[in-house]
Amino acid sequence: MKRRDIVPLSVGVAMFWLAVAATPAPVGYRLLKKIPLGAAEGGGEYFDYITVDSAARRLYLSHGTEVKVLDADTLAVLGNITGLKRDHGIALVPDLGRGFITDGDAAQVIMFDLKTLKTIGRINGEKDADSILYDPASKHIFVFNGEAKNSTVIDPAKGTVLATVPLGGAPEQAVADGKGTIYDNLEDTNEVIALDSHTLKIKSRWPVSPAGQPVAIAMDRQSRRLFISGRNPKMLVIMDAESGKVVGPSFTIGDRVDTNVFEPQTSLVFSSTRDGAIHVFHEDSPEQLSVVEVVKTEFGAKTMGVDSKTHRLFVDTADFDPPAAPTPQQPNPQPRPKPGTFRLLVYGR
Numbered sequence: 278m279k280r281r282d283i284v285p286l287s288v289g290v291a292m293f294w295l296a297v298a299a300t301p302a303p304v305g306y307r308l309l310k311k312i313p314l315g316a317a318e319g320g321g322e323y324f325d326y327i328t329v330d331s332a333a334r335r336l337y338l339s340h341g342t343e344v345k346v347l348d349a350d351t352l353a354v355l356g357n358i359t360g361l362k363r364d365h366g367i368a369l370v371p372d373l374g375r376g377f378i379t380d381g382d383a384a385q386v387i388m389f390d391l392k393t394l395k396t397i398g399r400i401n402g403e404k405d406a407d408s409i410l411y412d413p414a415s416k417h418i419f420v421f422n423g424e425a426k427n428s429t430v431i432d433p434a435k436g437t438v439l440a441t442v443p444l445g446g447a448p449e450q451a452v453a454d455g456k457g458t459i460y461d462n463l464e465d466t467n468e469v470i471a472l473d474s475h476t477l478k479i480k481s482r483w484p485v486s487p488a489g490q491p492v493a494i495a496m497d498r499q500s501r502r503l504f505i506s507g508r509n510p511k512m513l514v515i516m517d518a519e520s521g522k523v524v525g526p527s528f529t530i531g532d533r534v535d536t537n538v539f540e541p542q543t544s545l546v547f548s549s550t551r552d553g554a555i556h557v558f559h560e561d562s563p564e565q566l567s568v569v570e571v572v573k574t575e576f577g578a579k580t581m582g583v584d585s586k587t588h589r590l591f592v593d594t595a596d597f598d599p600p601a602a603p604t605p606q607q608p609n610p611q612p613r614p615k616p617g618t619f620r621l622l623v624y625g626r
């Protein structure tokens with residue numbers, strides 16, 4: 278062995294672990310279970326966000342006029358939260374034993390007991406109340422209202438509205454960094470905003486190009502990277518959460534993306550799209566993702582949750598009727614889900 282080929286042991290070990298960290302582990306997701314869940318109480322058919330409580334082993338599935346609550350391990354239905362008009366997102370505050378549901382058609386946020394699943398309050402908000410999250414830094418609930426283009430800020434302990442914050446665009450999925458900043462997509466202005474959760478002031482507005490119509494967002498809080506997916510163009514981009522700069526390569530994804538999730542334990546980024554695909558990426562470095570695989574699901578399975586304990590992926594969908602004929606009021610009608618065909622799909626390795 279030539280002397281210049283000798284590498285000190287400490288350097289060699291460091292290089293080895295760097296190589297391991299940058300190499301995505303084999304994945305190979307497959308369908309594990311398909312759970313039929315039937316029609317929503319109250320009629321109609323619509324489904325939106327999935328919330329996974331990995332610690333309490335529960336799944337919360339938004340289902341139009343109800344929220345279905347399942348055991349995350351057995352997938353048995355534990356109960357339904359009913360009396361809703363058209364619900365969207367679910368946020369949990371375990372320290373208070375409360376959950377919160379956005380009901381867009383009722384212009385309300387429903388407060389419920391995590392143990393009994395009983396409704397314990399209705400908080401008046403804005404029509405088209407959609408994405409919702411609990412910010413641990415401010416200890417407030419933030420509701421993002423699409424048509425109103427604002428955010429309703431709620432005190433979860435008192436169940437009262439603290440403020441309404443204009444956003445300057447139609448918000449979609451949001452994420453909190455845990456340190457006092459909330460990032461949210463504005464799909465009609467092709468921006469991401471950074472909102473101070475204490476002062477309730479917008480600190481920054483950043484364009485998401487080359488993606489457009491941003492809908493889905495996730496965050497690696499350690500590397501301070503945002504993973505943002507848009508519908509037009511259909512792309513996923515990496516953004517520096519400090520500067521707003523789009524870094525590294527961008528990736529083409531499927532049609533009508535709706536959810537992004539980042540899993541810290543595996544450094545995997547998931548992006549689910551309505552055309553029946555979950556795009557799986559590995560974060561090799563703060564400026565580089567690599568494509569791991571595209572998991573084939575079913576048409577309509579655009580909302581998703583990930584269990585941090587079992588690493589299972591949860592998506593839901595239904596059967597669909599063809600879209601109606603275009604009209605001046607609705608020039609781009611979408612396929613409509615058939616009542617009674619709602620189901621949960623579970624994917625694992």
